[in-house]
Amino acid sequence: MTVIAEERPYAMSFFDVAIPKAAGSIVEEKKKGKKVMGHYCVFAPQELAMAAGAVPVALCATKEEPIADGEKVLPRNFCPLIKSSYGFAITDKCPFFLHSDLVMGETTCDGKKKMFELMGQFKPMHVMSLPAGSKSEADRAYWMAEMKRAKGAIEEFFQVTITDEALTTAIGELNAERRLMQRLAGYLKHDPAPMSGQDLLKVLWSRNFSFDRAAFAERVEELMAELDERIAQGVGAAAKGAKRIIVTGVPTGVGTEKVIRIIEESGAAVVFLENCAGMKQFLVTVDETKPPLEAIGEKYLATPCSCMSPNRDRLELLVRLIDEYKADGIVDITWQGCHTYNVEARLLRDYIREQREMPVLHIETDYSEGDSQQIRTRVQAYLEMLGGV
C-alpha cells in the first residue's frame, strides 16, 4: 500500500522561498561589485556570462499580474509570456531585470524578436539571432558566428576578456549542475513518485535564481536524501499506480503551473517536465573534450525547441521519456499565440500515436484562471480515457 504524503519533502522549504529570497540576494551581488546578465531563454549561453565574471539570472515572465501593463504597448492578442516579460520590464516589478546590467535575448519567435527591439530602447541588450534549423552545416556555421558575436559583445560591455580557461571552468560547473538535475528528475521514475511535479518544477525553477550554486547543489542533495527515505518507506506524492503524465510544450514556470496543478489535483502524477521551465535545459551537457566555445554552441543549438524547423528531436526525446519514465500520457501545453508550439502539437500528437499508440492531450491556454474549470474537465476526461472509463 502506498502512503500518500500529506506533507511535502521537508527540504522543499528552501525552494519555496528561493525566488523571493533571490530578489534580495541579487542586490547583495551588485553591492559586491558583481555584474549581472539577465536572460529569458534556455538558448542563452550562460557559460559566456560566467566566464566574463558576471552572474547570469533568469528574468521574470511567468506571472499574470504584469500582463495589463504589457498590453499598454504590445498587442492584446499576443503570447502571454511576452506580454508578461514586457510588463515586468517596463514597470521595474522584476528585480532581476531592474538589476541586470545587460540583457541577453534570442530570436526564438517573431513576437520576442520585436519585443527585444522595444526593450532595447530602455535597457542594454544583446540579441542572438537563431538559425531556422539546427541540422544543416549552414545553420551550424551561422550559430557559431552568433556565439562569437555574443562573446565579443559581452567582452566589450563588461570590459573583460573571456578566456578558454574561464569557459572550461564555467562548462564544468554547469555540467555538474545538469547532471545533478538529471539525477533529481530520475527520482520520479519511481512508482509512486516520491515528489510532485509541482515541487520538481519549483526546484528546477529556483535554480535560475540561485546565485550561490554550491549552496543550491547542497540543498538538492539534501532533498534527494529525503526522497531516498520516502522511496524506502513507500511514500509518494500520488498513489501507487496513479496515471503517470509527462508535461511538455511552452515554458510553464512557477506562477503558470495551472495545468500541472490541475493534473495533480485530479489524482495523476506529473513525472517529467519536458519544457524550458523544466528539464529541457538540463538534458544535454556540453562536450568537455572539444574547444570550449564550439562545444557550448553545440549544446545550445541542440535545444529541442519548436522554434527550430524541423524539430524532430523533441518528438524522439518524448518517446524516449515515455519509456524511461513509464508514462501513461502526455499533456502538451501551448500559450495562446505561440504558433510554433501550437502547430507542433499536431506533429507531436501524430508521432506519439504512431510510435506508442498513446493519445496526447493538447491544451491551449493563457496565464489567467478563466478556463481552469474547462481544463479540469479535459484533464479528467483524459485520465478517464487512459484508465478505461
Added chain:
Amino acid sequence: MESKGAAATPACAPAPNQKAPDGATIVAGIDAGSTAVKLVLDDGNRRSVWQRPSGWSPGETARELLQEALAAWGRKREDVAHICGTGYGRVNLPFLDSAVTEIACHARGAVHLRPGAQLVIDIGGQDAKGILVGATGRVLDFVMNDKCAAGTGRFLAVMAHALGMEVAEMGALVPGEGLPMAGIHPHPINAMCTVFAESEVIGLLNQGVDRRAIIAGLHQSVARRVAAMVARLGASGPVLFTGGVARNAGVGAALEKELGCPVEVNEQSPFAGAIGAVLIAREKAAG
C-alpha cells in the same frame, strides 16, 4: 439495459406513472449542465428522464429534481444504489456516489443510443465537443472548444435574443422543400466571437437581410467551427449528435453539409450525458 418501455419525457415536469416494481435496485444519472439539469432513473426494467433549467444553482436544482423523480416513482433516496453525476455542475453535487466527466458519459450514452457510432458531437450550453468512441462506448480521443463560447448553445441563445426570437423557434427552421427555409441561402456570419457576431447580426438586420438567411448563416457558422474541430479526430464511421443543441435541426443539417456525411440525432440525444451517467452508475452499483 435496454430502454424498452421507458418513455423519455423531455419535459420540465416529472414523468407520470413510472412506478417501479418494489424492491428493484434503482440507479440514477444526473447531468448538471450549464443550461439544463437532466436526470435519469433506472431500475433495470424501466428508465425515465426528467429535466429542468439549471437556474442559478444547478446543485440545488439537481437535488430537487432527484427528490421529485423519486417521489414520482414512489421511492426514497435510500432505495438508490448509486448516483453518478456529470456535467459542469458535478463538482457541486454533494449527494453523488461518483462523478464522471461529460465526455465519458456522452460517449457511453451515445453508443447505447446508437450502437456502432464512432463519432459523437456533443454541443451543450457552453461547450462543444467531438468524441471518438470505441464499440463499448469507451473514449478513444476527444477535442473540446476553448473557453470561447463560439459554436455552443450559448452562442445560439445570444443570437436568438438579437433576432428577437426564442432559441427553439430558431432551431425549428430546417432547410428543405416545402419548409419555411426552402430556397433560403445562408448569409455568411464572419465573426467568430459571440459578442462580435451579435453586432454583425444586428448590422445585417439593419441592412434588411432576410432573418431566415441570417439564421441559416448562424447555423452554418456553428457547424463550420465544430466540423473544423472534429476533423482533427479523423473519424469515418456513424456520427451521433448529442447534447441540448441536437434539438436544433438547423445545426444538424448544417453539420451534415460541413462534414459531408449523415449526422444522426436520436430523440434522446439531449439526454445522452445523463444516460451515460446512469449506465456507469449501474456498473458501479454492481461493483
